[in-house]
Amino acid sequence: MTARVYVSPKKTVLDPQGQTIRAALQGRGYASVGNVRQGKVFEVEVSGDPAQARKDLEEIARTILANPVIEEYRVEWPEN
Amino acid sequence: MWQTCSYWSSMKFGVVVFPGSNCDHDAWYATSRNLGQEAEFIWHDSSSVGDVDCVIVPGGFSYGDYLRCGAIAKFSPVMQAVKKYAADGGLVAGFCNGFQILTESGLLPGALLMNKGVKYICRPVGLATATANSPFTNQLKAGEVVTYPIAHGEGLYYADGRTLDMLEAEDRIAFRYTDNPNGSLRNIAGILSEGRNVLGMMPHPERASDPLMGCTDGLKLFQSIVAHHSASLTTTK
Secondary structure, eight states: OOEEEEHHHHHHSSOOHHHHHHHHHHHHOOOTTOOOOOEEEEEEEEOOOOOHHHHHHHHHIIIISSSSTTTEEEEEEEOO | OOOOOTOOOOEEEEEETTBOOOSSHHHHHHIIIIIIOOEEEEEOOSSSSTSSSEEEOOOBBBGGGOOOOOTTTTGHHHHHHHHHHHHTTTTTEEEEEHHHHHHHHHHSSSEEEEESSSSSSEEEEEEEOOOSOHHHTTTTOOOOOOEEEEEEOOOOOOOOHHHHHHHHHHTTTEEEEESSSSSOOOEEEEOOOTTTTOOOOOOOGGGGGGGGGGGOHHHHHHHHHHHHHHHHHHHHO
């Protein structure tokens, strides 16, 4: 089973990359584009007891994959 | 081979070496050859920092800067030893990637974000000494401007407003940029821990410690550490 962890900069934190992308898109004439924020996605394969896997991945996301000072995260599990 | 022992030396520096460190030899050279103290390297999988009097967490790209700058280094055995050393009051100084590792490890508050201009910057910058009241800045005067090089892509110091207010109220800002190159909040270039025994800063004093490099302002920071250490020996005797 593969779960996804989405990590993105907090809304209150400056995101220079997102701002640069936004400026480029608007420069290309995409008037519909507003704010852009750049984050990252981790695809993590897990196995074994599903409850334990969920607990583990939640902890991994909170303590390792995201830095809670500047980032927020969301763990997404496949629907079955 | 890498140890020096000079008759005038009074303290020993330990320079941590991670896979991807690239300022470790600069830090060793600055503290041993330029400063005239003992210096040795501490390998990243060491579970102890040994009998050193000050630990330097050097610049570079520890573990390839993977995940986030400093995020993997914080799990290394040596960083567990450094955390314990700092908790016991030991002196720890992190420069550049070393600062990023210290924030990731929780030894210093805040985080370092990508530069505001989304560009790697490598040049000398002016720094105003924000406090002379620390083991790392006691040979400087408050307000004194020094020139150290910066060389980073992720050096924008960020912390929430409450943390920034606390750092200012507790006189824990060590250096501010005189002409902010990277968008750091409140022009912060370096900060101190609550106990004032841990310093993190993006600029490189070790690269400004040899006359051949055109500037020796960095030596004042290292001389401050020696002065602090000598004073602490006097008071404990």
